[in-house]
Amino acid sequence: MTSHELIPESRHRQLDEGADRSWAGRRGGRRAREAAIVGGPALVAMYMGYRQRWVGDDGLIYSRTVRQLLAGHGPVFNLGERAEASTGTLWQWLIAGAAYLCGRDPSVVAVTLGILLTGAGYIAVMAAARSAVRPLSAAPLLPLGILILLPVKADWDYASSGLENGLSTGWIGCSWWLLVRARPPAAGSARSRRPGGYAAAFVIGLGPLVRPDLALVGAVFLGALWWLLRPPPGRTLLMLGAAAGLPAAYEVFRAGYYGVLVPLPALTKEASQAVWSRGFAYFGNFAGPYWLWVPLTLLAALAVLVPRRTALRPELLAPPVAGLLSWLYVCRVGGDFMHGRLLVPGLLLLVMPLCAVPLSRPVIAVAGALAAWAVCCALLWRPVASSGNPYLILDEQRDYVGYTGDPHPITEATHGRRRKPLRPALRAAEEAGRPVLLMQIPGGRNGFASLPLAHRFGARTAASYDLLGYNGVVTPLADASVDPLGLAYPLAAHQARTARRTAGRSGHEKPLDPAWIIADYTDPGAALPPGLDPARVRAARHALTCGPLAELQSSVRAPLTPSRFLRNALGAWTRTVFRYPDDPVEAERTLCRR
Incomplete structure (x- = not known):
């Protein structure tokens, strides 16, 4: 008689079940570790x-x-x-x-x-x-x-x-x-x-x-x-x-x-x-x-x-x-x-x-x-808050926690109520009773100059401010949030970047001359803020009507009909590589040759 035959059948079942549980336990342990x-x-x-x-x-x-x-x-x-x-x-x-x-x-x-x-x-x-x-x-x-x-x-x-x-x-x-x-x-x-x-x-x-x-x-x-x-x-x-x-x-x-x-x-x-x-x-x-x-x-x-x-x-x-x-x-x-x-x-x-x-x-x-x-x-190790010159690199998370006074600034409301300059100017513009272009100008009311906005835009306000996200939060959707740095403004984005503009913040090397914004958003004859050269504004107005710059404006502002869509698509490469001089006088001379 073998040793196997000496073990009762019930005991066999117990040993088999124990082995199964042990194997399942090891397998479960491996899965948990994994x-x-x-x-x-x-x-x-x-x-x-x-x-x-x-x-x-x-x-x-x-x-x-x-x-x-x-x-x-x-x-x-x-x-x-x-x-x-x-x-x-x-x-x-x-x-x-x-x-x-x-x-x-x-x-x-x-x-x-x-x-x-x-x-x-x-x-x-x-x-x-x-x-x-x-x-x-x-x-x-x-x-x-x-x-x-x-x-x-x-x-x-x-x-x-x-x-x-x-x-x-x-x-x-x-x-x-x-x-x-x-x-x-x-x-x-x-x-x-x-x-x-x-x-x-x-x-x-x-x-x-x-x-x-x-x-x-x-x-x-x-x-x-x-x-x-x-x-x-x-x-x-x-x-x-x-x-x-x-x-x-x-x-x-x-x-x-x-x-x-x-x-x-x-x-x-x-x-x-x-x-x-x-x-x-x-x-x-x-x-x-x-x-x-x-x-x-x-x-x-x-x-x-x-x-x-x-x-x-x-x-x-x-x-x-x-x-x-x-x-x-x-x-x-x-x-x-x-x-x-x-x-x-x-x-x-x-x-x-x-x-x-x-x-x-x-x-x-x-x-x-x-x-x-x-x-x-x-x-222990943290980045510096700011790298300084010539290239400004920031610990942005620390920066925004500091200026908002909130350890977790995640809502639009938090950002909108903390940074003050634009809100008072927008309220004043609403009280003016006419469409207004707001521009940052030293010495202006609340730090902004107020100019009559051209009626063709159909908006109450166009606000130019260099913090685009904040500007987009506080400016109503029906109004224009103008980006003088070009992230959301085609006119600024297509400027030529020159060698003198590669220092400072990356991606902020194309500040648009105020003459361009005034020429784009106001009608001829609008009163200018102190310190702005009327000749540069006139040059910018003329350049906006010439050649590829006029076509660029039409590509983003003309009604999107099927023919406009096709024209945009066929000219997309030409527009993508198009750049114009940032100086309005030079741009007029370059674009409006006769």
């Missing part, structure tokens, strides 16, 4: 984003466009002028859809969406990293890469802010997760072959609609997707169609509706020109305060130890390549005036493949050093 590793960083990022929640003036620019959309006026900043003030096209429409559904302040909606999308992006990154590395190693996987991103204050700040950074993080994470999932199964694998990568191509192709500069990241990811799948020519064309279909359709709409090929801020900031010195200063302002060269050097040394067959896997190679190219592009165009905002996506891309590193002795040593750096970065 969920903690994948979801833990997302919870930390969302908590820190919520803790730092705020909206800056640039975030309020989106709010006005969204309110115009919800009011049925179309994707414009001002009635009667088709200007695309939103850099993040998809972000604008997401806020509009969510605000329509919940009926909340668009800036509050933007903060909420930004934090949630940041968390979703982190989850996708961690899940993709583990999926990409697990088939290559049975060792425990440590999330070293994420230790570099989580302690950086700029990452916390731009999880909200009202800007599209949260969407950028979510798009990058989702795109990479789909790229990793697109790898065909190994030969002999029991896993069924996945579809041909069309979903991945579609999502990756949305990059230009998230932010125009993310087209570079999308191109690298699409190249990696093709490398992974090696599809035949027919499928390659279908995948390109999936990637380019929606962006191409929106580009046709943009060309016909706005008359140019890029959002207006890209023209204002001259995103095709190089300002390397300012870009390197911007990078130093980001890397210096956090001592980023320390963790990046450690991870670079660790990456050298990665086996060649692993390093050349396209899904692991694409993110750092895209991150380096993103940083290079940001430096080339001169960076930004907001500390770290344009560099955080590149840092995320650089560290993504190292968010799941197989455990080894060198990895343990690097992990200890990274942990020490992360503690110091999170608790």
